[in-house]
Amino acid sequence: MTILKVHSDLHTLLPPLSDAEYKGLEADILEHGCLSPLVTWNDTIVDGHNRYAICQDHELSFDTVELEFDSLDDAKFWAWSHQEHRRNLTPFQRTEIALQFKPMLAAMGKELQGKRNDLASDNFCQNSAKSSHDTKKELARIAGVSHDTVSKVEYLNKHADEDTKQRLRSGDTTINKEYTRLRVAGKDEVPDFDPEPLAPTFPNPTDTFQESVTLQHILLHDTESLIACLFGLFDAEYREQLIIDLLAKIEDEDGLTAVTRIVTKIDKQFPISQQ
Numbered sequence: 513m514t515i516l517k518v519h520s521d522l523h524t525l526l527p528p529l530s531d532a533e534y535k536g537l538e539a540d541i542l543e544h545g546c547l548s549p550l551v552t553w554n555d556t557i558v559d560g561h562n563r564y565a566i567c568q569d570h571e572l573s574f575d576t577v578e579l580e581f582d583s584l585d586d587a588k589f590w591a592w593s594h595q596e597h598r599r600n601l602t603p604f605q606r607t608e609i610a611l612q613f614k615p616m617l618a619a620m621g622k623e624l625q626g627k628r629n630d631l632a633s634d635n636f637c638q639n640s641a642k643s644s645h646d647t648k649k650e651l652a653r654i655a656g657v658s659h660d661t662v663s664k665v666e667y668l669n670k671h672a673d674e675d676t677k678q679r680l681r682s683g684d685t686t687i688n689k690e691y692t693r694l695r696v697a698g699k700d701e702v703p704d705f706d707p708e709p710l711a712p713t714f715p716n717p718t719d720t721f722q723e724s725v726t727l728q729h730i731l732l733h734d735t736e737s738l739i740a741c742l743f744g745l746f747d748a749e750y751r752e753q754l755i756i757d758l759l760a761k762i763e764d765e766d767g768l769t770a771v772t773r774i775v776t777k778i779d780k781q782f783p784i785s786q787q
Contacts, residue, residue, distance in 0.1 A: 610655035
């Protein structure tokens, strides 16, 4: 049986499969064999760590495809580009992984810039800014999120505690909610106002809203609560357009799964048949 090398950076690039996912993959391989070849680089696994482990455990044969890369970073980037779509990763997880390639992408941008010999010295700063912008744009593209989300995840990686990061990775909370909470309250500080959820409707919408809701309250509340408020504050046509615009922003920043979850909650609280 072929023995391959395992590099820790490549092995841990993506979050591990859940027990159910691993057992499902194992059952499929035991029934049909290892149908997809493992991708290697200098006899090191680039793609196929789980399949390799299963084949080793059950002494099953497998095929390999050897690829050439200039560096470990190039191999990791290829692995991410070809594996991420197979996993149900949250926007936070995708962006966390993409940020690993920020130094590499920034270096590539500087290298491309250095090859241009027709730049005047007074244009250098402008082109440096463009290179930085392009790096963030590329990070957003490979993570499948917006530029704004990349910046927020960078901030959360620096300032959020590990429990918050784990909830972001599992999808139990959102990037926008935790970013806003930290920016408003400050790191390791407790806000000096009551962050109770906003009521979905108001008997006297305009007066109550102006008297009881501050900008800080709005910033700390999750998207579901804010959308619910729209039903009590605005007429149907106006709030419909606001919700469509807001959901489009959520899809861009947090993904379609977040939109589906929010729409389901709205439908349960405000059935369409009642509107």
